[in-house]
Amino acid sequence: MQAGYTRHVVVAGLLLVAAAVCVGVALAWWNRGYTPPAHPRPVPDGDQEIAWLHTPTAYEAWDHFVRALKRIERRGTIPHFFADDAHAYPHRTTTVPEVVIGRSDRLGRLHVRWYKVTEAVPQSRWVELLLQRSPAPLAIIAGWSSDRAAELAEALRDAPHPDKPVLLLTAATAEQVAADAAMTGPAGPTLLSLYDRTFRFCFSNRQMAEALSDFLLSEPSLRPHAGADPWLLAAGTAWCNPWAAAATLLASEIPAFAIDWQDDPFSLDLSLHLRRELTRRCSALADGPRLVLIRSQIPFSTGPVHQPNAAELDAIRHLLQHLPPPPQRTLLLVPTVTVPARRVLQALVQEESEVGQRLVAVTGDGISVNTLFRDREVAWPIRTLPIPLVLFAHADPFAWDEPEERERLPDGYALAAPPPGRVCSTTEDVEHFRRLVEVLLAAAYRTEPPVLLDSPRELGQALQKLEPPFFDTSGNRRGGSGEHIVVLRPSPPGAEDPLAEAVLEVYTRRPPPGAWFCLHRRLLYRFYHERTP
Structure with a gap:
């Protein structure tokens, strides 16, 4: 009797395992063509968008960027600057994080949005989707490595659009890119020559x-x-x-x-x-x-x-x-x-x-x-x-931050020096992003009339004409x-x-x-x- 009961239990268990495998195979087949949703958000009238293209795990980089914005706001390094971070840290990972920045004495706001680059939605696909929307982004912040920067620059170069976004590189330092995918041949073209609206905020190799x-x-x-x-x-x-x-x-x-x-x-x-x-x-x-x-x-x-x-x-x-x-x-x-x-x-x-x-x-x-x-x-x-x-x-x-500066910053945004014998994250990324935003805002607004630029072509020209000059004629940051x-x-x-x-x-x-x-x-x-x- 006991042997018969055990045999029935084993058979029932095997049937359950087989059923689970069948369900798993069916779900895999059903979802074989599924890709996560990738929809650029609309841009309000009179405003413009800065697309931040990065991987879904780049939370630390995004947090450093938001910290940099709040430091500019509280320090007053840009007159009348504001940074609305109400939607910078959404509860759902599928929601697009966003920071709205601008100047209260100028018309028009910039919506900086983090669009997440994945295997299913690579940079080239985001370029296609963003350029299909009207208006297209004023600029794209990306280039977290030289190979990614080259891939994105080529996608923008080949995209059929009359006024394509300015490309702002944050960490792509290579002077030249590989001539072939296997990296076996001689050095190829310079990175900044791949797309003629590229500006490098970091220093090159x-x-x-x-x-x-x-x-x-x-x-x-x-x-x-x-x-x-x-x-x-x-x-x-x-x-x-x-x-x-x-x-x-x-x-x-x-x-x-x-x-x-x-x-x-x-x-x-x-x-x-x-x-x-x-x-x-x-x-x-x-x-x-x-x-x-x-x-x-x-x-x-x-x-x-x-x-x-x-x-x-x-x-x-x-x-x-x-x-x-x-x-x-x-x-x-x-x-x-x-x-x-x-x-x-x-x-x-x-x-x-x-x-x-x-x-x-x-x-x-x-x-x-x-x-x-x-x-x-x-x-x-x-x-x-x-x-x-x-x-x-x-x-x-x-x-x-010095003690008196920390008092002016909102909770969570101050960067206090660790006491002797203690450690914390450095401020390099925050300071790097702060400088990027200061330069970008100096070029993004007209003085007469006091409005936000609405053309990437005009933004590229304004970045080249900054005083004192920040970029050379090829788009590299000036050294010294x-x-x-x-x-x-x-x-x-x-x-x-x-x-x-x-x-x-x-x-x-x-x-x-x-x-x-x-x-x-x-x-x-x-x-x-x-x-x-």
Whole structure:
């Protein structure tokens, strides 16, 4: 009896599982052509729209943008500016977030709307839908990476519309784009030439290379140097490495190293400009060494989290074989993102524990300041990476509000500096978006009559005619001010604070473009001595 009952239960269970599978297959077949709804919202008469194209997970970027708007409103940096954020954070993820901005002394408002880019609704589809609506957007804010920016620029270029939107790039830094999808051929056209209404608010790879090179060669504690007299160095190292001793006799030559990743167009483009700029500037220095750059090309950037892949390991061993003897100091260019750079530098330290005294690592903006400040315990553990690192920031990462400023901001929008020994997010993105909106609003309104522009063509012309000029004739942001260099200096034994494991410094240029000076200096403590608010 018990056996028969068990058999019936098993049969019933199998039938239920089979039914569930059938229902699942039927639903999958039924929804095989379904795509999420993608409908641009209407624009009220007299107003215009700025389309913000980003992925559905970009909540932090959107929040930083809204914070930037509220800071402009409360600080009064734009006369009569207002920002209505009532619909900036809707309860449903399918609702389009929106911020309405404008000037109370001008007619017309700008509706900044976040249209979410997905696999089902890519950027090209949003371009098609937005241009079908009347009016089309006045501008599109996008370009969170160079490859996405190129894809969007091509979609706008090929779209059949008499007055297409201005494209405002926020983080696409590449000078040139790949000539083919496999990135195997020579460099293709410049990014800004793909669409003639493109304006870049960030600095390009060429401008980053110029700023980094200028700073490195002007900072005595970081610039490459030959150390003591070359004949003394040769005598001291000949017994262990005769080839290194012979190399030191060429007092004006120091080997420097560059590692780039062939599957990353950003890495290739930035590496090219860094190598070109450092070589040019070093050769022009009367009292400086001449860098002999040794380049290692890594076929792919995939690999374990903390261990180098095979090609990276070969490059590391080749570097150590040619590394100048102490007390010489040289540079290692690692133009990439966090994970490949961390793998390479950690492996270097494992092979040669004192390599940080003979090497300064240099990168661009692929490693963020948050990686070194807020997230370093996981993303950049300084105890295993005691190598000085120099990187680039597009805005001040430590521009926190003063106490009196925080009182003027609404709850939730103030950016308070963390107390010593604590960390939080940096202000780079907020400050970057603040500058973008200030420039955009300066061009978007006519003075006579005091109304909002209603033509993307007129907006593009107004951006080119700003005084003082913000863009060059090709649409690139002008350099010479606004660049920030960030230096991570691991604390040596006997440092000023025994609990600090590093110092994070932020440098910028004195106006007009002149000498670099230290804007911020912050001690980084071991994480068991600090907490994240």
